[in-house]
Amino acid sequence: MREFLILFKHELKTQFPIKPQKGKVDVLGSILSTLMTLLIVATFVSLISSIAQTYVSVKIDKISAPLERARELLNVCYLVIVLATAFASMEKMRSTFSQQKDKNIFLRLPVKQQTLFMSKLCTLMIWNYAINFVLIVSVNVIFALAVKLSYTFWLSTIAICLLMPLLSFLLATLFVVPYIKFMDFISDKYTVIFILVSLLLIIAFTLYSLLLSLVQSLLETGSIKHIFNQAFVTTLQKLLAIAYPVNCFANIALGENLLLSFAIVLIVATISIFAVYWVSKHLFYATLYKNERTIHPIKKQKPFKKLSPLSSLIRKEFVSVFRNPNQLFSYFAIATAMPFMVYSCYTLFESLIKNSLGLSLDFPLALLVLLVFSILTNTFCATNVSRDGITALKSKVFPIKASTLLIAKVLFCAIVSSISILASSILLGAVTNLNFGDATICAFIGLMFSTAQIFIATRMDLKHCKVSATPAEIERISSKTVTKVVFVGLILALVLGLVAVVVPIMANSNVEFLKFHPAFAYIFPIAGSLLYLIVAILYYNFKIEKNFETLVM
Amino acid sequence: MLKVENLGKKYNAKTNYAIENISICGKAGEIVGILGHNGAGKSTTIKCITGMHPYEEGSISICGFDMAKDPINAKRNFGYVSDEFTLFEKMTGIEFINFMADIYGVSTKDRTTRVELFQNMFALGNSINNPISSYSHGMKQKISFMGALIHNPKVFILDEPMVGLDPYTSSQVKAFFRKHSKEGNLVLFSSHNLDVVDKLCDRVYIIDQGRILEEIDLAQFNKTGKDLEEYFLSKTKRVAKT
Numbered sequence: 001m002r003e004f005l006i007l008f009k010h011e012l013k014t015q016f017p018i019k020p021q022k023g024k025v026d027v028l029g030s031i032l033s034t035l036m037t038l039l040i041v042a043t044f045v046s047l048i049s050s051i052a053q054t055y056v057s058v059k060i061d062k063i064s065a066p067l068e069r070a071r072e073l074l075n076v077c078y079l080v081i082v083l084a085t086a087f088a089s090m091e092k093m094r095s096t097f098s099q100q101k102d103k104n105i106f107l108r109l110p111v112k113q114q115t116l117f118m119s120k121l122c123t124l125m126i127w128n129y130a131i132n133f134v135l136i137v138s139v140n141v142i143f144a145l146a147v148k149l150s151y152t153f154w155l156s157t158i159a160i161c162l163l164m165p166l167l168s169f170l171l172a173t174l175f176v177v178p179y180i181k182f183m184d185f186i187s188d189k190y191t192v193i194f195i196l197v198s199l200l201l202i203i204a205f206t207l208y209s210l211l212l213s214l215v216q217s218l219l220e221t222g223s224i225k226h227i228f229n230q231a232f233v234t235t236l237q238k239l240l241a242i243a244y245p246v247n248c249f250a251n252i253a254l255g256e257n258l259l260l261s262f263a264i265v266l267i268v269a270t271i272s273i274f275a276v277y278w279v280s281k282h283l284f285y286a287t288l289y290k291n292e293r294t295i296h297p298i299k300k301q302k303p304f305k306k307l308s309p310l311s312s313l314i315r316k317e318f319v320s321v322f323r324n325p326n327q328l329f330s331y332f333a334i335a336t337a338m339p340f341m342v343y344s345c346y347t348l349f350e351s352l353i354k355n356s357l358g359l360s361l362d363f364p365l366a367l368l369v370l371l372v373f374s375i376l377t378n379t380f381c382a383t384n385v386s387r388d389g390i391t392a393l394k395s396k397v398f399p400i401k402a403s404t405l406l407i408a409k410v411l412f413c414a415i416v417s418s419i420s421i422l423a424s425s426i427l428l429g430a431v432t433n434l435n436f437g438d439a440t441i442c443a444f445i446g447l448m449f450s451t452a453q454i455f456i457a458t459r460m461d462l463k464h465c466k467v468s469a470t471p472a473e474i475e476r477i478s479s480k481t482v483t484k485v486v487f488v489g490l491i492l493a494l495v496l497g498l499v500a501v502v503v504p505i506m507a508n509s510n511v512e513f514l515k516f517h518p519a520f521a522y523i524f525p526i527a528g529s530l531l532y533l534i535v536a537i538l539y540y541n542f543k544i545e546k547n548f549e550t551l552v553m
Numbered sequence: 554m555l556k557v558e559n560l561g562k563k564y565n566a567k568t569n570y571a572i573e574n575i576s577i578c579g580k581a582g583e584i585v586g587i588l589g590h591n592g593a594g595k596s597t598t599i600k601c602i603t604g605m606h607p608y609e610e611g612s613i614s615i616c617g618f619d620m621a622k623d624p625i626n627a628k629r630n631f632g633y634v635s636d637e638f639t640l641f642e643k644m645t646g647i648e649f650i651n652f653m654a655d656i657y658g659v660s661t662k663d664r665t666t667r668v669e670l671f672q673n674m675f676a677l678g679n680s681i682n683n684p685i686s687s688y689s690h691g692m693k694q695k696i697s698f699m700g701a702l703i704h705n706p707k708v709f710i711l712d713e714p715m716v717g718l719d720p721y722t723s724s725q726v727k728a729f730f731r732k733h734s735k736e737g738n739l740v741l742f743s744s745h746n747l748d749v750v751d752k753l754c755d756r757v758y759i760i761d762q763g764r765i766l767e768e769i770d771l772a773q774f775n776k777t778g779k780d781l782e783e784y785f786l787s788k789t790k791r792v793a794k795t
Contacts, residue, residue: 188684304651304661304668312655316641323643323684390639396605398656399628549607 003111007119014102015123032483045142051214052146060230067254070147072233074250075240077139081132082164082246086171089128093176094183096120097283107288117284121277125165132165140253149254156253163265164249170272173279180283193325197333202340209344309400313408314415320388321412327387331380331413335420338373342424345369346432361501363438366428367525368497370442374421374450375489381457382481384409385551386465393467393551402548403541406458410540413454421446441522448529449493452536457485459540462547492532496525554616554708554739555579555602561610562601571597572763575611579708579739584730586754587743590789594763595743596636599712602741603633616707629657631708632701634694636716646681646688646696650703657704664703671699674725690717698726709733711742715749727753751781761789 055073056066097120106116140157143149186192240247245268248261307315321327346369353359385392385406395405422443429439460481466473503521560575572594579585589595600606602613604624613620618627640649647668654664672681675695680688685696694717702709709730715723730740730753744750750757751771759766766788774781 302647304654304664306659306661306664307655309656309658312652316644316652319648320641320643390637391641393605394635394639397603397628397633399625400656401625 004115004119007106007111007116008122011119011123012126015127030480032480032487036483036487045138047211048139049142049146052142056147058233060233066147069233070143070149071250071254071256072236072240074139074143074253075243075247076236077143078136078160078164078249079240079243079246081135081139082168082171085128085132085135085165085168086175088131089124089169089172090176090179092124092127093172093280093283094180096124097280098180098287103288113285113288117281120284121280124280125169128165128169129161132168133161136161136164152255153253156255159252159262160249163269166269166272166276167245167249167265169276170268173272173275176279176283187325190323190325190328194322194328194332194336197325197329198336201329201333201337205337205341205344209348212345212348309398310404310408310411313405314412317409317412327380331377331416334377334380335416338377338420339424339427342369342373343427343431345373346428346434350432359505361504362432362434363442363521364497364500366432366434366438366442367445367500368493370421370424370428370446371449371493371496372490373424374417374446375453375486375493377420378413378417378450378453378457378489379482379486381409381413381454382461382485383478384413384458385461386467386478388467390467392465396548396551402545406462406544406548410451410454410458413458414451417450417454418447421450441526445496445525445529448526448533449489449496452529452533453485453489455533455536455540456488457481459542459544460485462544462551465551467551492528496528499524499528554581555585555741556614557598557602557611558613559611560598560601560608560613562597562606562608570763572601572760573610575760575763575765577602577741577758577765579741581707581737581739582734583755584734584740584753585742586750586757587741587760588745588747588750588757588785589743589760590745593760593789595745595760596712597763598760599633599710599741599743603631603710604628629704630706631710632704632706634697634701634711634714636712640685640693640696640700642686643684645684646677646692646699649685649696650681650699653700654703659704663705667703667705668699671702674729675699675722691719691722694718695722706738708739708741711740713744714742715744715746747782747785757781759785759788 052070052073056069057064058069103116136157140153140160144153186196245264248257248264251257251261252265321331346366349369350362350365353361353365388395396402398405425439425443425446428434428442429436434442461478464477464481466477500521503516503524504518507515507518555577556579557575557577560577561573562571563569564571575594575598577585577587577598587595587598597606601608602615602620604620604627613627615627616630618630620627641652644652650668651664659667668681672678675698677692677695677699680692681696685693688696694714698714701711714726718726727749730742734740734755754771757769757771759769771781774784
C-alpha cells in the first residue's frame with residue numbers, strides 16, 4: 001500500500017503540475033491573463049445561457065414545453081461533453097500507457113509493475129473525473145439559471161458526475177487502439193499532419209461561424225427563435241432518440257424514466273470499468289519494454305548546398321516548427337486557415353452592419369478583421385526564443401551576432417504571416433465587395449502591423465526567457481507575453497479600425513471641425529501602423545545584444 | 554592560441570564566486586585537460602571560454618581575438634562539444650551538420666570531404682539521414698563532434714567528451730585529438746576521468762572549488778614516478794579509502 005501511495009502521489013504531481021510561482025511575479029501579465037480568462041468565461045456563459053433561455057421557450061404547434069426542450073438541450077450538451085472528454089481520455093490513455101515516458105525509470109526500481117499500472121490508472125481516472133466534473137457542473141449551473149428546476153436536479157447532478165466519466169472512458173477504450181495505431185503511423189508524416197490539422201481547424205471554424213451566425217440572428221432580430229423552429233426541433237429529437245446511452249443522463253437530470261435510465265447507465269458503467277481496466281493493462285504491458293526510438297527507413301543523402309547563415313537559420317526555424325506537431329498546429333495550420341477565417345468573419349459582420357445600421361463599412365471592417373486575426377496567428381511568436389529551450393543557450397557559441405540569430409526568427413514569422421495576410425487580402429478583394437484598391441491598402445497595413453507584433457513578441461520572449469524551463473513552464477511564461485501582446489495589439493487594431501469607421505460617418509456631419517477629408521480614413525491607419533512598426537523595431541533593438549548575452553540557465 | 558587570465562564568474566551578485574582567478578594557457582599542438590571533481594568549476598570555466606556564460610572578471614583570448622571585445626572572430630576559431638547533447642532534435646543528422654557548416658561558412662567542397670571523413674571515423678553510415686530525435690546518446694554525441702569539427706577549428710573545446718562513447722569511437726576520438734593537435738591545433742577538454750587525462754594530455758590543470766590548484770606538465774610529472782590519481786586526490790584533499 002505504501003508503494004502504491006508513493007507512486008500515486010508521483011503520478012498526481014506529474015498529471016496536475018500545480019506549483020507556486022517562484023521568483024519575480026509578473027503582476028501586469030497575471031492581471032491581464034485573469035481578465036482575459038474571465039472575459040472569455042463570461043461571454044461563453046452568457047451566450048449559452050441566452051441560447052438555453054430562448055430554446056426552452058420555443059413553442060411547437062403553439063404549445064410550450066420547457067421541460068421537454070430542456071431535456072433536448074441537456075442531451076446535446078451532455079453529448080458534446082461525452083465526445084470531447086472521450087477524445088481527451090483517448091489521448092491521455094495513449095500518453096499514459098502506450099508511451100515509454102517514466103516507465104523505464106521505474107523498471108530499474110524495486111517496484112511492482114501492477115502497482116505502477118494501478119497508480120497510473122487511478123490518476124487517469126481522477127483526471128477524467130475532474131475534467132467531467134468542471135464541464136457537467138458548468139452546464140448544469142447554466143441550465144438551473146435558465147430553467148426553474150427542483151432540488152432533485154442537484155442530487156441527480158452528483159449521480160451524473162459519478163457516472164458520466166465512465167461512459168466517456170468506455171468510448172475512449174473502444175477507439176484507443178486504432179487511434180494509437182493511426183497516431184504512430186502519421187507521427188513522422190508532417191505534410192499529412194499539416195493537411196489534417198488545417199482541415200480540422202477549418203471544420204472547427206465552420207462550427208464557430210455557425211455560432212456567430214446565431215449571434216448575428218440574435219443581434220438582428222433580438223431573438224434566435226426563428227432558427228429554433230419546429231423543423232429544427234423535430235430533427236434534433238430524431239437524432240437524440242438514437243443517442244444511447246447519453247440521453248439517459250438527461251432523463252436522470254430531469255427525473256424522467258428514472259429507473260430505466262439508471263439501470264442502463266449502471267450497466268454501461270460496469271462494462272466500462274472492466275473494459276478500461278483490461279484495455280489499459282494491455283496497453284501498459286505491451287509497451288513496458290518498448291524501445292521508443294522509431295526505426296526510420298534509410299534515406300538517400302542529398303548533395304550539399306551552401307546557404308548564408310541567415311538563410312540557414314530561417315530554414316532551421318521552418319524545420320523545427322514544421323516537424324513538431326504541436327507547433328505545426330499553433331502556427332502553420334492557423335496561418336493556413338486564416339484567409340478562410342477572415343473571409344467568414346468579414347462576410348458575417350459586413351451583412352450584420354449593413355442590415356442593422358444601414359452602413360457600408362467595407363474597408364474599416366476588412367482592416368479590423370484582418371488585424372485581429374493576424375494578432376491571433378502571431379501569438380505563436382511569443383515563444384520564438386523560449387521554445388528552443390537549452391539550444392537557445394548553445395547558439396551563443398555560434399560566431400554570429402545575437403541580432404542575426406533573432407532576426408532569423410522574426411523573418412521566419414514575418415514570411416509566414418505575410419503569406420497569410422496577402423492571401424486573406426486577395427480573397428477579400430476577389431470574392432467580397434471590397435475593391436482591390438482597399439484590399440491592397442488593407443494588406444499593406446496588415447503587413448506593417450503584423451511585423452510590429454512579431455518584433456514585440458520576440459523581444460518580450462527574450463526578456464522573460466528561461467532556457468532551462470520545462471515545456472509547462474515555457475507555456476506559463478509565454479502565456480503572459482501572449483496576453484500582453486494580444487492586449488496591446490487588439491487595442492491598437494480597434495483604434496485604427498474605429499478611426500477608419502468614424503471618418504466616413506463624420507464626413508456627413510454638420511460639425512465643421514469633425515469633417516475630415518475621406519482620405520484620412522486611409523492615412524490614419526497607414527500612419528498608425530507605420531508608427532507602431534517603428535516603435536516595435538526600436539523596442540526590439542533596445543539592449544538586444546546585452547539581453548541575449550545574459551541569457552543563462 | 555588560448556589565453557585565459559584571472560577569470561572570475563558569479564552566478565548571482567549575492568553569492569560566492571563559481572570560479573575565481575582562473576588562468577589557463579593553451580599552445581598550438583597541445584592537448585590540455587581540465588581535471589576536477591563534479592561541481593569543481595570545469596563546466597563553468599568552459600562555458601565562459603565559449604561565450605555561453607557572461608563573466609565579471611578577467612579576460613579570454615582565442616587565437617588573438619578577445620572574447621569580450623571581438624566575440625565573433627574569437628568564436629569563429631573554435632569548435633565546441635558540450636556535456637549536454639542539446640541538438641536541434643527535429644533536424645536529421647546531416648541537416649544539422651549542414652546547418653553548422655552554413656553558420657561557419659564552410660565551402661561545399663570542404664563539407665563534403667569532412668563529412669565523408671567523419672562518417673567513416675564515427676562509423677555513422679546512412680543513419681546520418683535520420684532525425685536526431687531518433688538517435689541514441691552515443692549517436693547524438695558523434696553528431697555533436699561532427700558539427701563542432703566541420704569548420705576544422707584551430708581550437709577544439711570539449712566538456713566531458715568521453716561520456717557515453719563506445720570503446721571503438723572512444724579510441725577513434727582519442728586518435729583524432731592527437732592528429733588534430735599534431736596539425737598545429739589546440740585541444741582543450743574537461744574531464745574527471747584520470748585515465749583519459751593521463752594518457753592523452755600534455756598539460757593538466759587541476760581545478761577545485763572554483764580555483765586552479767595546480768598546472769601539471771604530464772611529461773615531467775610522469776618522470777617523477779608519482780601516480781596521477783593519488784596526487785590529484787591528495788591535492789583536492791580527498792584521499793581514496795583503500
